[in-house]
Amino acid sequence: MLNNVQGGVVIDAKGLIRQHGNGQSAVKAINGIDLVVQSGEMVALMGPSGSGKSTLMQILGLLDRPSQGSYHLAGKDVSRLSKGESAALRGRRIGFVFQGIHLLPRLTAIRNVELPMVYARFSSAERRRRAEDSLDRVGLGTFAGRRPNQLSGGQAQRIAIARAVAPGPDLLLADEPTGALDRASGRDVLALFQQLNQELGLTIVIVTHDPLVGRHTKRIVELEDGRIIGDRPVEDRILAQNTSEVGA
Amino acid sequence: MNAFTIALDSIWSHRLRSALTALGIVIGVFAVVTLTSLGAGVSSYVSGQFKVFGATLVTVSPATPGQTARHPHPGFSPGGNVPSTLTLGDVSAISALHSPAIARVAPMAVIPAPIGTSLGQSSGLSVIGTNAAYFLAEQMKFSGGRFNGTGVVLGSKAAVALFGHQKHLEGRTVYLGKTPLVVSGILKASTGITSAENNMVFVPVTTGLNAVGLKNISQIVVQATSDQSVNQAVSAVTGVLNHRHPVHDFSVTKDTQFLTTINKTLSTITIFLSGLAAISLLVGGIGIMNIMLVTVTERFREIGIRKALGARDGDILVQFLAESVLLALLGGAIGVGLSAIASHVIGKLAGFPAGVTVGSIVLAIGFSVGVGIVFGVLPALRASRLMPAEALRTE
Numbered sequence: 001m002l003n004n005v006q007g008g009v010v011i012d013a014k015g016l017i018r019q020h021g022n023g024q025s026a027v028k029a030i031n032g033i034d035l036v037v038q039s040g041e042m043v044a045l046m047g048p049s050g051s052g053k054s055t056l057m058q059i060l061g062l063l064d065r066p067s068q069g070s071y072h073l074a075g076k077d078v079s080r081l082s083k084g085e086s087a088a089l090r091g092r093r094i095g096f097v098f099q100g101i102h103l104l105p106r107l108t109a110i111r112n113v114e115l116p117m118v119y120a121r122f123s124s125a126e127r128r129r130r131a132e133d134s135l136d137r138v139g140l141g142t143f144a145g146r147r148p149n150q151l152s153g154g155q156a157q158r159i160a161i162a163r164a165v166a167p168g169p170d171l172l173l174a175d176e177p178t179g180a181l182d183r184a185s186g187r188d189v190l191a192l193f194q195q196l197n198q199e200l201g202l203t204i205v206i207v208t209h210d211p212l213v214g215r216h217t218k219r220i221v222e223l224e225d226g227r228i229i230g231d232r233p234v235e236d237r238i239l240a241q242n243t244s245e246v247g248a
Numbered sequence: 249m250n251a252f253t254i255a256l257d258s259i260w261s262h263r264l265r266s267a268l269t270a271l272g273i274v275i276g277v278f279a280v281v282t283l284t285s286l287g288a289g290v291s292s293y294v295s296g297q298f299k300v301f302g303a304t305l306v307t308v309s310p311a312t313p314g315q316t317a318r319h320p321h322p323g324f325s326p327g328g329n330v331p332s333t334l335t336l337g338d339v340s341a342i343s344a345l346h347s348p349a350i351a352r353v354a355p356m357a358v359i360p361a362p363i364g365t366s367l368g369q370s371s372g373l374s375v376i377g378t379n380a381a382y383f384l385a386e387q388m389k390f391s392g393g394r395f396n397g398t399g400v401v402l403g404s405k406a407a408v409a410l411f412g413h414q415k416h417l418e419g420r421t422v423y424l425g426k427t428p429l430v431v432s433g434i435l436k437a438s439t440g441i442t443s444a445e446n447n448m449v450f451v452p453v454t455t456g457l458n459a460v461g462l463k464n465i466s467q468i469v470v471q472a473t474s475d476q477s478v479n480q481a482v483s484a485v486t487g488v489l490n491h492r493h494p495v496h497d498f499s500v501t502k503d504t505q506f507l508t509t510i511n512k513t514l515s516t517i518t519i520f521l522s523g524l525a526a527i528s529l530l531v532g533g534i535g536i537m538n539i540m541l542v543t544v545t546e547r548f549r550e551i552g553i554r555k556a557l558g559a560r561d562g563d564i565l566v567q568f569l570a571e572s573v574l575l576a577l578l579g580g581a582i583g584v585g586l587s588a589i590a591s592h593v594i595g596k597l598a599g600f601p602a603g604v605t606v607g608s609i610v611l612a613i614g615f616s617v618g619v620g621i622v623f624g625v626l627p628a629l630r631a632s633r634l635m636p637a638e639a640l641r642t643e
Contacts, residue, residue, distance in 0.1 A: 058637045061556070063636045083560075084561065084562075098556075102556075104553060106258075106261060116558050120558050
């Protein structure tokens with residue numbers, strides 16, 4: 001159903017530098033990052049604010065370009081793509097989940113889920129089928145016609161996850177996905193990530209400053225001052241239990 | 249889910265703001281379309297009036313010597329500023345030609361004398377001295393009696409002014425100054441550009457001239473035998489008058505020249521007024537640009553989300569451009585609608601046919617789309633060039 005790359009390297013970044021400004025006032029948000037993420041991994045990018053983790057996520061998500069260094073996404077060199085090319089690739093290959101509720105308020109849940117596939121030029125039948133499947137997968141198939149203001153924070157975030165996975169991306173990027181949620185909803189979201197990672201083999205990278213969130217993943221990469229200072233597997237992994245009906 | 253449904257949705261979700269924004273375009277399009285429709289209406293009405301006459305009339309008017317050929321407004325000042333040297337002798341000389349191109353010759357003299365009944369004078373009436381040929385040339389219709397060469401013919405309003413709503417006025421007496429004259433005919437009410445006749449009193453030309461002690465007449469009206477013989481009539485009349493007036497103090501104009509002059513003037517006025525109206529369209533366009541810039545700023549986050557989800561710059565550009573064009577089109581459509589109502593009402597009141605033409609609708613739609621594109625491009629470009637990372641940072 002969701003067509004993921006099975007096996008192989010999803011993220012292969014070497015010597016990534018992102019510099020803001022020039023000369024004396026230049027600030028390096030990230031300064032020489034090497035990172036390899038295999039297909040099927042679930043990784044937490046952790047660090048205090050200002051450590052460069054959000055900048056790294058934006059580069060990995062093709063929302064920003066590195067000043068220096070190379071980045072291969074699923075085997076393709078994407079560090080020097082044009083704006084149009086990266087937009088096209090972003091729509092098909094990468095799913096985003098953000099901290100705030102980033103649904104478009106005027107669109108129903110299913111329309112929101114269809115949106116990336118509109119820009120990726122999927123046929124409308126294909127769009128509808130994938131959106132329905134995806135909503136079922138996050139357990140909100142019956143909420144298709146609701147607008148964001150008729151959803152709880154946790155439900156809205158699950159709709160956003162359904163939107164991120166519907167086109168069948170190689171990589172799911174989540175920026176503080178539980179940051180705006182209460183504990184129970186946050187647990188549901190993490191359980192959903194673990195389920196997507198487990199059942200579909202979806203590669204997931206979560207940016208967070210919360211160690212508890214980190215412990216739900218399989219690997220923690222720590223950043224400070226724009227560099228990686230730690231990279232270790234998670235020994236004491238927490239397997240989240242759903243408190244609501246999730247999954248098909 | 250295409251750009252236009254997104255645009256419609258966005259316009260609908262800010263109904264009041266959209267309505268106020270579109271109002272500028274509504275007023276602009278309304279003004280432009282109404283003015284052009286009225287201009288076209290007046291113009292076709294005037295042409296229609298001239299068709300009733302046929303184009304066979306030629307008017308001889310006094311003119312300043314030397315300016316004969318280039319008189320700026322031929323015939324617009326009959327007996328006006330230029331002192332006339334035309335006489336009844338000129339009329340006779342033209343008649344005496346017996347030219348096959350000339351059907352009728354009639355003198356026309358404005359008689360500056362009061363007209364009234366035994367009960368007193370009436371104001372607001374003009375007295376014209378002429379002969380029987382004049383009534384035929386100008387195609388005047390009698391409701392009763394006729395012009396018999398000695399009696400007086402009253403225009404329909406002149407009859408009311410002199411005698412109230414009494415009937416059977418033939419045989420009644422009117423006074424031109426102190427000279428008593430017998431009413432011999434009443435004209436039917438006339439409409440349109442000849443409606444001035446209604447306020448006129450027609451007297452035999454010699455009687456009129458004698459009453460005020462004048463020798464000169466105001467105009468000579470010559471009717472050609474057909475449309476084709478007009479030019480021949482003009483040269484015959486000019487030839488005879490050149491002999492009699494070596495200083496060239498007259499001008500000969502065809503009625504069709506009046507039409508050309510009137511239409512030129514009308515279209516100049518219409519273009520000028522439409523130009524003024526187009527300024528309001530410009531102001532409306534700036535209003536759209538202003539609101540679209542606000543909209544783009546407000547929707548940084550939406551733009552960021554769409555871009556993160558794979559929207560290309562072009563997708564965002566089209567989305568915002570569609571919104572401004574749709575807004576302008578909406579305003580344009582309402583403007584044309586209002587204009588259709590307004591020109592209909594004004595036309596009814598003023599008594600000429602004026603409706604919104606296909607041309608003016610095309611003009612309005614073209615204007616609206618143009619304004620939407622021109623003033624929408626800047627905000628749309630700004631939206632499309634937004635970096636997604638930057639746009640998402642705006643909470």
